Structures are given as C-alpha cells and as structure tokens.
Amino acid sequence: MGLVLGIDSSTQSCKAELRDVDSGELRGTGRAPHPPATGPVSEQDPQEWWSALGTACAAALSAANVDPSDVVAVSVAAQCHGLVALDSAGAVIRPAKLWNDTTSIDEVARLRELLPDADWARRTGSVPTAAFTIGKVAWLARYEPENLRRTTTVLLPHDYLTFRLSGERVTDRSEASGTGYFDASADGGRGRYLPDLLELVDPQIDWSSTFPRVAGPSEVAGELTTEAAEFLGGHPGTLVAAGGGDQHAAALGLGVAPGDVTFSLGTSGVVFTPSTTAVHDASGTVDGVADCTGGYLPLVSTLNAARVTDQFARLLGVDAAEFAELALAAGTDTGPVLIAHLDGERKPDLPRARGTLTGITSATTRKEIARAAHEGVLLGLVRGLEHLQRNGVDTGGRVLVVGGGARSPAHRHLLADLLQREVELPDADEATARGACVQAAAVATGADVRTVRDAWRPGTLLRTPPRPVHRDPRAHYARAAKATEDLWNGDHRVEP
Numbered sequence: 001m002g003l004v005l006g007i008d009s010s011t012q013s014c015k016a017e018l019r020d021v022d023s024g025e026l027r028g029t030g031r032a033p034h035p036p037a038t039g040p041v042s043e044q045d046p047q048e049w050w051s052a053l054g055t056a057c058a059a060a061l062s063a064a065n066v067d068p069s070d071v072v073a074v075s076v077a078a079q080c081h082g083l084v085a086l087d088s089a090g091a092v093i094r095p096a097k098l099w100n101d102t103t104s105i106d107e108v109a110r111l112r113e114l115l116p117d118a119d120w121a122r123r124t125g126s127v128p129t130a131a132f133t134i135g136k137v138a139w140l141a142r143y144e145p146e147n148l149r150r151t152t153t154v155l156l157p158h159d160y161l162t163f164r165l166s167g168e169r170v171t172d173r174s175e176a177s178g179t180g181y182f183d184a185s186a187d188g189g190r191g192r193y194l195p196d197l198l199e200l201v202d203p204q205i206d207w208s209s210t211f212p213r214v215a216g217p218s219e220v221a222g223e224l225t226t227e228a229a230e231f232l233g234g235h236p237g238t239l240v241a242a243g244g245g246d247q248h249a250a251a252l253g254l255g256v257a258p259g260d261v262t263f264s265l266g267t268s269g270v271v272f273t274p275s276t277t278a279v280h281d282a283s284g285t286v287d288g289v290a291d292c293t294g295g296y297l298p299l300v301s302t303l304n305a306a307r308v309t310d311q312f313a314r315l316l317g318v319d320a321a322e323f324a325e326l327a328l329a330a331g332t333d334t335g336p337v338l339i340a341h342l343d344g345e346r347k348p349d350l351p352r353a354r355g356t357l358t359g360i361t362s363a364t365t366r367k368e369i370a371r372a373a374h375e376g377v378l379l380g381l382v383r384g385l386e387h388l389q390r391n392g393v394d395t396g397g398r399v400l401v402v403g404g405g406a407r408s409p410a411h412r413h414l415l416a417d418l419l420q421r422e423v424e425l426p427d428a429d430e431a432t433a434r435g436a437c438v439q440a441a442a443v444a445t446g447a448d449v450r451t452v453r454d455a456w457r458p459g460t461l462l463r464t465p466p467r468p469v470h471r472d473p474r475a476h477y478a479r480a481a482k483a484t485e486d487l488w489n490g491d492h493r494v495e496p
Helices: 046-064 105-114 117-124 133-143 145-150 157-166 226-232 246-254 306-316 320-328 366-390 409-419 431-445 449-455 474-489
Strands: 003-009 013-020 026-033 071-078 084-086 153-155 170-172 213-215 220-223 239-241 261-265 269-272 299-302 337-339 356-358 399-402 423-426 460-464
Touching (some): 003 157, 003 246, 013 046, 026 046, 046 226, 071 431, 084 157, 246 399, 306 366, 320 409, 356 474, 366 409, 366 474, 409 460, 431 449
Parallel strands (some): 003 071, 071 239, 170 213, 261 399
Antiparallel strands (some): 013 026, 084 153, 220 239
C-alpha cells in the first residue's frame, strides 16, 4: 500500500524513518544535524529545522531506494515547549526559544505569584517552569513587545514543521498540554485552551486567535502542499498527521501500556508512564501532560542527562565505553554521590543551580567518580519515579530504558540495581521517529493509532537483571540533594 515517513526533530538533529505502512518494516533512515543550542539562552532558527528535515528525508528515501511518491503519509514529532512566533503572513518573527532556554525565570516566577501552583496544576495539569511556552511568551512581552505585537500565531517546533508541510496551523493534545495554557482533561478529554492564563501576560491581546487547531490522535491534519512536495520530491496531497511531542511519540513507538515505566536518557532525562486518567501534581514535580492516543503521559523531566556523563568522561580523559567500564568496576564501597544539576535543573525547578559532587575522600577513585556520574543522572529520575507513584500512577509494569544513554551498560546495570527490577532495552533505536511512523500509518489506513501501536510494538534487545544490593546511595543522595537545593533556592542563591 505504500510507505510512511516519521520525523523526529530534536534539539540536536532531525531523524527520519521510512516504514512499510502495513507491516511497520523499517525501509530507510536519514539524519541531519541542527545548530548547537544550550542554555541559558537557547535559540534556533526554525528554517534550520526545515532544511535538516529535507536532508534527513532525502537520505531516508535514498537508503530505501524508493520513489518519494510511494510515501502516503507523514508525521512530525519534535522537541517540546519551544516558542515559534509567526506573523500574519506566516513568516517567523524571531529565532525560536527552545525548551532549555531559561531566560524566562523571572517571568515564570511572576506568573506563579499571580496564580498559586495548586491552581496551575488543577487547571493545566502542570506547574509552569522556564521550559514552558507561557514563560517564553511572557519573556517576549517584557523584552520584545514589538515582536509580540506582530505575532498572530504561536506554534511549537513540531507545529511549525507541520505548518511548513501542510500550510495548516495545527497541533495535538500532547504538545498543547505542555504550553501552560491548555487543559487536556477538559471537554471529555478533548482538551481546551485557557486564554485567561495568557491574559496574565497581557490582557489586551486576543489570545484565542493565536492558537493552532488541536487535531485528534488519528486525525488527518492536512495534506502536503505543492511547495512542500517540491521540497521533498513527493507529490501534493500526501496526508499529514497531527504529530506530537518527542517523548509522547516515543511512547507510541515503544508500544508502552499503563504501568510500563520508561527512562529516557538523552540530552535531558525523562521518566514517564501512560495513564488513562489525568494527573494534577501541585508540587510541580510531575507534568500531567496528554499523550498521543487520547490518554495521558505523566512525566518528570530533568535538564541534565547525557551531557553529565559526557562531561565527566572528558574530565577523566576517556571515551564513553571506557567510562562505562570504570563505573561498573567501582565495587561496592559507598563512594561519592553527584547531584547532577550541571546546567541548572528543571525538576526540581532550579534553573540557576549547579552540580555538586559530595562524599569525596582521599581514597576516592576514578572508578567511583565514573559511577557517581552515571548514578547522579539516574537518581534524579528515580526520585521522579517516586513522585509518579505518590500521585497514584501505576508503575508496576515493565521498566524500559531508551535514548543515547541507554547504550551504556553502566546506565542499564546501575538502574536495575537502584530499582531492584529487571530493565529492558527495546529494539527501537529511534523510538520517537518510529512513533511518528505509527501515527502516520494510522492516518493512512484509517485505523485507531492504538491499534497500530500495539501491532508494531518492538521486541526486546537486552534484559538486565538487578544484582544483589551491596550499597544503596539513595539516602546519601537525598541528603546531598536537599543541601544543594537549599543553597540554590533560598536567600543564599548564587547568581551565575
């Protein structure tokens, strides 16, 4: 029947997968880099995403040795939260502010003074941080009011690429639920924008006119325009799906079910599990966002993951494989603990924080430092898992680990040890692009996206059982984390 094209436009790069629309068989892949972007000012030109998308798709088509006209549907998943401001002609007004741009710290603090955290959680499912779109809109209002006045549409990164493909200003529940002004549980789960929350930023703007349409999980969002078809080498009329956020699409690609817990170790760290009911965490730790199936995907996201182990490997002068070997050879001594807030932190909300390595003695070894770096990433996410459990989320299913960090045996073994549960590495190297293909296939065939998800569920590459517990760093971590957070969250906060 044809092929589907799934796109993952992340902070670092654009990845594309071509799969058979019926069987899900992988036919070709492609990749293209994005410009580097790190906080506190983290911005990218959306045109760079579009160019990278074209390069990645062309590479996937070439690898598959197929004609672009064989593609029957396209779906885009991308990094969440960012702000793309369009003018009345559909042109980008300024570089996009990304999820890891923390320049809106003060604006978010003001919004949370105007509306208590418990009300944010009740109304939107989440307490906003500097990552959320609403904070970036508030930053624009304060520092670039002339650009805000020119803005007629506010899009997220995946919305923008869908717009370039189809000409439609459309989003989905998963992405809308991470803006800070959308209630995914409203109207029977269809969701509803909350323009009054943006009126806290500027009451003079008609915010309702700036929102993209919210499409359903299996709904056609539009069709490939003539211009986009020429760019991709395809044909006009190819179906375009609604797309979604990166972690939300990854959940589709992994075929996770309620109770399954996924640890995603990429630039950021994320722990999530699907849920049939909405979560409203007034502490702000759990983001009660929607998923790509009509349900919910409560998650906890940390700012620092792969960058932590990369940095410590550089400091020790070893590559990733040697670094993992050092960590696994550390033995059973207590050793140091890392609070991995190297570039600020998102959960807990400490954007100005820095990392802390504690428990060092004159006997501390390179092996223990390597283990502490890996565990520092994992322990922040294990604490997130505990918050999911406190909010009544079922976490008794499988434990999966994905992302670039999942390739490290140290991460897999240490996570299994910390949880005392078996950890699975799925056979899905690019889960987000795979999930985008799942959604595209649902659109192309008229099937429910959940049906395709279950039929395409990947197998397991590796199972890592827990080892006998000889040490448990969690109590040491909890004490050190509290001390670090008190330092950066109170009267003694040090400015960067």
